[in-house]
Amino acid sequence: MDGRAVAPAAGTVLNALATGTGSAFAIDLETTATVELTSDGEIGAEIADRPDADTTLVERCTALTIAEHAADAGLDRSAVGARVRTDSEVPMASGLKSSSAAANATVLATLDALEIADAVDRIDACRLGVRAARDAGVTVTGAFDDASASMLGGVTVTDNATDDLLAREEIDWDALVYTPPDQSFSADADVSACERIAPMADLVAELALDGRYGEAMTVNGFAFCGALEFPTGPMIDVLPDVTGVSLSGTGPSYVAVGERSTLEAVRERWDERDGTTRLLQTRTDGTQVT
Template sequence: MKKPTSTSTVYGAISVVNAIATGKGSTLGISLKVKAKITLEPGFTGISKNFANDRLVNKIIRTIIPNKILNNNFISISLTSDIPAGWGLKSSSAVSNAISLACYKLIKEDIYDKAVLNTAVNSSLWAKVSVTGAFDDACACYFGGINLTDNHYKKLIKREPINNDLWVIIFLPNGIYRGDIMKLKFHKELFNHAFKLAIKGDYWRAMNLNGILINSILYNNYEPLLCAIENNCLAVSYSGNGPAIAAVVYKDNIENLKTSLQNFNGKLIVSQVNNFKAFVE
């Protein structure tokens, strides 16, 4: 007898405007992805997984899957990911979305996007893997494209596809110290201005302003950002709270910017932007 199984695919994202200062953020989907496979094995109990973060995973599972199933099945979770963890590239949001989506598929034919996202976001808050719940991150990972959200109210304000000809060069710097992220809240007006630019569709100006603000407050490491701007990227910013730096470029400028950024101490990742929605099988 075939064991009940579901496999979800969710994508990564980068920041356009950081949400910590105002509760409102903007994010852009990228093609790095996470896959979560969940299998139920009747007759046993327990949860097995090939990754850490017990609190987050257990909260999602116990929120979605009824006790009568949990008490009569062994749950096996296998996760594969292209997204480096701990760099601000929304790996936690992608993972929580992927597990939430796969869990809902096991118990329901009709899956509601809002339920998947709310479970992932609320569980992230409960497990303290996010300051705001990262609804902006969750939306970009789940829907793709550009997303603007009010994280406090879990409201999707605006979403639209992005030009598929765009790519993102991600720089993972070595030996960079990050300041206190709560200091971002002292600069609400400036982050609110960046968000207003994004609302108007001026995404690259908003992202550049976000990059300057994050760098000034948390890092004081201007050289990679200036290098990206001087090599004709559309926009460059720290993603999330960093330390990853993401530069948006057209395809024909990828090699030029990669060559320039290789002068700095760190690792480069190249990803196309993503407009595809998460899916489950």
């Protein structure tokens, strides 16, 4: 019994660290998970091209999914094991939601291996991955905003304290991503500094719930660059030409959205900086069994 699923990465509209309310949108960088069920009750995982990488999140996603749903597939959960492999285009610790994509792909691939993927509500599957991320200690907020955008596609607004989906909209943007050569782990972010900018985060949430995502992103970007001590220079590089631009997650990546022709032009400015730029599209289909 084998399963396979693909999950997209995401960019930030509102970082949830300040208030627990967050917003993100799916972009077309993908993480693929393959799951082979076994009968020995053991769970093992590997990450392609990263033999020494920590696989706790992937293993926890698989274990929780089996614990919750093996019986639905007519199996004894205590006897079900799995071998899991993930392969990702999403750079790790870059602010592009690599953990959420890995969690979603793993949960859905496990459900596919159990042959019940179509029977489980996608938002419930998303919540399993969020639980696993909290258990694994790879997130401060639970990242339900990032995970929901990756699982459902489009842009989502969420309450990460209660794991409630407040809004979702399918959007048709192009996205330009600039990733400096550094890494930044969300679990290491200065939460107290982020909480001090809660009034700005409340404003961003109002803008996002009003569908003014570009303005929301830009306000979020300046506020969280200040709180997390990232430079605002990359944002200034592309303003006022783009629809919106923000630090993505807890950095170090920045994401701008707008018309493709505009993004192609402003890309030259980011190309002058050290790091990598990618011109991508947004995704509305979310995580898929393949």
